[in-house]
Amino acid sequence: MTYPRLLKASGACPPEDVDGARGYEEFLEALADPNHEQHEDMVRWSGSAFEPEDAQIEQIVERFDQFTKKWAPRPGKPKAPKATP
Numbered sequence: 001m002t003y004p005r006l007l008k009a010s011g012a013c014p015p016e017d018v019d020g021a022r023g024y025e026e027f028l029e030a031l032a033d034p035n036h037e038q039h040e041d042m043v044r045w046s047g048s049a050f051e052p053e054d055a056q057i058e059q060i061v062e063r064f065d066q067f068t069k070k071w072a073p074r075p076g077k078p079k080a081p082k083a084t085p
Helices: 020-032 039-046 057-071
Strands: none
Touching: 020 039
């Protein structure tokens, strides 16, 4: 049986509640510019050093592995044939 494999990843996942593509773009602009009026707020809001280019490949592969184990077919007991009248 074959399972999904990560071939390539690009960029980090936007933080929760960033409000869509435009909100993510504004978030990145504010983070990149220390003189931006929302820079400090966005740094504080993101809670850590957000790296927009870090795709966190290790975490993605780990999640794939978890899904693979969860969804893998389990060996079952053979079913008894139905009795014929």
